[in-house]
Amino acid sequence: MTGWTADEMMTVAAARALRDGARCFVGIGRPSTAANLARRTHAPDLVLIYESGTIGAKPARLPLSIGDGVLADTADAVVPVPEIFNYWLQPGRIDVGFLGAAQIDRYGNINTTVIGDDYHDPAVRLPGAGGAPEIAASCREVIVIVKHSPRTFVERVDFVTSVGYGTGPDDRAKLGLTGRGPVLVITDLGLLEPDPRTAELTLTQLHPGVDAARAAEATGWPLAVAPSLRVTPDPSPAELAALRLLERQD
Amino acid sequence: MTGWTADEMMTVAAARALRDGARCFVGIGRPSTAANLARRTHAPDLVLIYESGTIGAKPARLPLSIGDGVLADTADAVVPVPEIFNYWLQPGRIDVGFLGAAQIDRYGNINTTVIGDDYHDPAVRLPGAGGAPEIAASCREVIVIVKHSPRTFVERVDFVTSVGYGTGPDDRAKLGLTGRGPVLVITDLGLLEPDPRTAELTLTQLHPGVDAARAAEATGWPLAVAPSLRVTPDPSPAELAALRLLERQD
């Protein structure tokens, strides 16, 4: 037995993906936990930006929503919602967009809208787009954090809420999207990155104790695997301590 | 001899044209003097809005510019310049736009751009448009304050900086302009109002001691005169005292 859970590993791996000083547009839930963990470990100067309009928030405890008072209280600036999208997100000022997903497909397209084929009579009605379509379009790069399962990792999302690489490597340019798109998908099993040639999400790293077969089983398409798979270093005691302190305060 | 100057009469007449409680978009110079006089006499709840972004300014002394600190210090709100134009002026929230002019023609069109026929080689280069075109377009109504002279009151302005009635009564509707246009022109000689049928500026009122012939001489087109001309009541001692106090502080 390891001294940590797969969920903790996922969050730690996500935190590590954020470089110090980066400007990060943070979705609520796992992205927020990971970003706040990064700020408490290797990236004290990470700039957290929430779609509620808080720029440079430094919350001492995890916010439950993107509009918690702790975000406004600790932010460098609080701006109106139209401004956060128009002046800060849209022009490509944000380094990293950090998103979750209900479904993600082999080209990194994300669905948070409906499960099922019929938009008007969905099997499951999800919350919808929120800020994600424009975060996915305009951040310089996108990181996705999502648990690995065949229901989530699907051949083709039922609804494209946020564009990854569309149907292949040239779609973003054709669509005129300014950001690079999803450069990293972090799951509870490992890391996926787009193949530089095909843009297909490819397994490039496994968390300790996971093998590629297990990742492939949890993926709803024939998962491509990089020739040499890296292994994620175990969560350090400092990382685990910081994460558990964060989550206990939640 | 009267106990007041023609300039004072003009300013007092302009102040009187502003009803209490109105929201007034104020240009600097005479419009600002008149609007501040109105606030000190019959219209204490006049809302002064300057294009610098000050809403509800209550200056104790006359500002020299539209951005004097006294305007920001005393305003109900100070907003960015894009907001004052987009959120406050453009949707027609302002009752009265109060403008000056270098030239004004018989349809109330205003020129503050160039004197002379050639825009690229002007006889006189004036400051230009500033906020005036959109003030003239979007305020519910416009009041112009300008000294009467044949050089100023011209048959046709050399350059249409701000639209009055264009070439006649139907032009504003055709152009899609939302405000009514200039409803009153106040000069040092009297008042002109657009003829309800032709939209041509027509002399409707004379200041004390002025006759219609003098106003006609000071007008660069054959001036239409209303069948019954009103006479402006003399400035009251209270009006004069308030105006002189204002101007002394300038």
Place this chain on the structure above:
Amino acid sequence: MGVIASLPEAVAELVRDGATVALEGFTHLIPVAAGHEIIRQGRRDLTLVRMTPDIVYDQMIGAGCARKLVFSWAGNPGVGSLHRFRDAVQRGWPAPLQIEEHSHAGMANRYVAGASGLPFAVLRGYVGTDLPVHTATIKPITCPFTGEVLTAVPALNPDVGIVHAQRADRAGNVQMWGITGVHKEVVLASRRSLVTVEEVVDELDPRPGAVILPSWAVTFVAEVPGGAHPSYAMGYSERDNDYYLAWDAISRDRAAFTRWLEEHVLNRVPAT
């Protein structure tokens, strides 16, 4: 003109069956009490507009007030789905709910256009997503200078815009601070408006980060202390996260919801 009225009076005056109504507040300063008053007054066939329909809209939809929802993210923030919303969309209970679905960037810009007296707004948005397939109010527009194709969305101009704020003075000038979301935009975009406030004070002393709405830009002001609960009013209250968590169970079940509605909304008379 920022007339100070009671909440029931203001809602009765402003909100009519069939109206388009926007209750805004981006997780902060949500006018929940006003939503409950609309439920109590039995309004029907409303087009409800809100970027983030959360608990208050789940309640209004479950109570049968809504015919249509215009939105960009319908969820219980940090908790999960909105079960009354899902029940209405998926099973038509208690009434079928049409939806018009956007992104946050699109909705925010629709309010900006509405506040600006423009018929539409332009953004970089929606491109490559499936939203334009299902939402008629998303169209391409070409830059007349560069030829680049961008996205246009039409202005939102609700019949009534409702927000909560910290304070107003007796003349009806409104002051709010903290996360102000699209508060200013929705009030300015709407034909008429109501601002519920924590308190009416003699004077609005300046505050860092404060946004002011002059009295003449607001139709009614109603003093409703705690009127944003379970959201919060910075400086007055904390977000009641337990309420959001508890809502999940209440709202999953039609009977439990109906009991809750009776007890906490229909049989409760507002204090004002």
Place this chain on the structure above:
Amino acid sequence: MGVIASLPEAVAELVRDGATVALEGFTHLIPVAAGHEIIRQGRRDLTLVRMTPDIVYDQMIGAGCARKLVFSWAGNPGVGSLHRFRDAVQRGWPAPLQIEEHSHAGMANRYVAGASGLPFAVLRGYVGTDLPVHTATIKPITCPFTGEVLTAVPALNPDVGIVHAQRADRAGNVQMWGITGVHKEVVLASRRSLVTVEEVVDELDPRPGAVILPSWAVTFVAEVPGGAHPSYAMGYSERDNDYYLAWDAISRDRAAFTRWLEEHVLNRVPAT
């Protein structure tokens, strides 16, 4: 990244011959000292952008820095005309000056588009005026929803945006208050930027009405106390109305202007 530098260093790094440069400040917080430094460094062929070119642009134009002026109101506020500007436009002294003329609403929206990463902005403006006849950067645009025809203007994205502000902290975060005009927009719209400040402080305590520019949105910060004179920095200085009045006589005459320029700009070494 809000690097704190001296004014000469920052100007030397940012402003090159032929660049498009916007010094903004709507009567308040005008970066006059930065304009003088540009004159001292002998820059030429600049495209100068500014809503309200007033004394500082009259000085830069008179000193021969400018090839083109993009503007909406060129005057000495509350005093009269700009004589160096007029001399350049009407008589080509010291160099011919091209002009691109807009209204305030148009210029403000051009900066908004620039700050927003959009190629153009839409407004109700210019219709029926003679401005579109002479200014190519004003075009009609049709609403894709209503068919209404409005006006489009292209984004402004200067090479360099320069403003003055009250304060920055040592990390280069900038704080300003009072009339902030298009300060935020011009900094965000420009490829690189310089903010001159009254003082650099350890901590930016919150202030009512304050606008913050995070360090990472600014290229350079230079401490230049009094750098807005003869305009003002609310909380630090008053507008020097006498200077504006005196400028009229100095600027009417080429020789008087040239003497003034020698004495007050060219032969003066900045304190930093």
